[in-house]
Amino acid sequence: xxxxxxxxxxxxxxxxxxxxxxxxxxxxxxxxxxxxxxxxxxxxxxxxxxxxxxxxxxxxxxxxxxxxxxxxxxxxxxxxxxxxxxxxxxxxxxxxxxxxxxxxxxxxxxxxxxxxxxxxxxxxxxxxxxxxxxxxxxxxxxxxxxxxxxxxxxxxxxxxxxxxxxxxxxxxxxxxxxxxxxxxxxxxxxxxxxxxxxxxxxxxxxxxxxxxxxxxxxxxxxxxxxxxxxxxxxxxxxxxxxxxxxxxxxxxxxxxxxxxxxx
Numbered sequence: 641x642x643x644x645x646x647x648x649x650x651x652x653x654x655x656x657x658x659x660x661x662x663x664x665x666x667x668x669x670x671x672x673x674x675x676x677x678x679x680x681x682x683x684x685x686x687x688x689x690x691x692x693x694x695x696x697x698x699x700x701x702x703x704x705x706x707x708x709x710x711x712x713x714x715x716x717x718x719x720x721x722x723x724x725x726x727x728x729x730x731x732x733x734x735x736x737x738x739x740x741x742x743x744x745x746x747x748x749x750x751x752x753x754x755x756x757x758x759x760x761x762x763x764x765x766x767x768x769x770x771x772x773x774x775x776x777x778x779x780x781x782x783x784x785x786x787x788x789x790x791x792x793x794x795x796x797x798x799x800x801x802x803x804x805x806x807x808x809x810x811x812x813x814x815x816x817x818x819x820x821x822x823x824x825x826x827x828x829x830x831x832x833x834x835x836x837x838x839x840x841x842x843x844x845x846x847x848x849x850x851x852x853x854x855x856x857x858x859x860x861x862x863x864x865x866x867x868x869x870x871x872x873x874x875x876x877x878x879x880x881x882x883x884x885x886x887x888x889x890x891x892x893x894x895x896x897x898x899x900x901x902x903x
Contacts, residue, residue, distance in 0.1 A: 648718070648860070676818070681783050682710075682869070686730065689730075704859075706860045710787075711902055713776050713777070714771065718768065719760040721769070721860040727751045734747050753772045786869045789892060795827045798824075804817075805820070837884075843874065855876075861873045872888055
C-alpha cells in the first residue's frame, strides 16, 4: 500500500481548495532547484477557478498543476489533476514562465475536454491524462510542443523537472510566480522499491539528493530526459525533498494511448 501523496494543489490529500495563493515575488526556488531563466516552451500552468477567502470572495484562476504541450490542441498532464473536475472550471496558461497578474503574461486557453486513462488508480497506476484546448496553441519561441517516444528510460539518466510547485518541504503558504527548474537523476524501479515505493512498470522514479525534488503544484508537469517527455509528475512523500524518491508516470508506456486519443 502506498503512503505517498499526490502533488496537485487541489487534491484533498494535499490541502483544501482556496488556501493556496501565488507568491508575488522573492527568491523562492523549487525544492533544491532555481528559477528557470530560459523559455520552457512546452510547459503550461493548469489552472482552476476557485472562490477566494473560503468561498466568500470573487472567483479567481489559481495554479493547480503543470502539463506539457504535445500537439497544437493537446496537453499531457496527470489524471489526479483533473479527476472529477468540470472542464468549465479549468484553463491553461501557455507561453510564459511568469504567473504574476493572473497569468496575463501568457495566453489563456479554455479547456474543451479531457480524458483520463481508463485504468487510472490514484497512487497506484496510469496517472495520466490528455487535455484538449478550445483554441489551438500558436507556436512561437515561447510555445512549442515536446516530443515523446516509446523508448524506455532507465536509471542514471539526468533529466530536467520544471514547475510552479512549492519551494519548501511543507506545503503551506504561497507557490512561486516564477517557473522553477531542477536537474534530477532517474533511478531504477528496483532501487525505488528498495526505498519504500512499490512502483510498477508504468512508473519512473528520480532521486538526486536530500533537499531536492517535486512538491505540491508540480503535479502533471514534465520530466524531460534526452530532450523528450519521459515522465509526468505523479506523487511523492507528504513532505517534499526529504530524501525519498519522486514518482512519475512513465510516458513511454502510454505513447500509443496518447496518440490514439488525440482526435
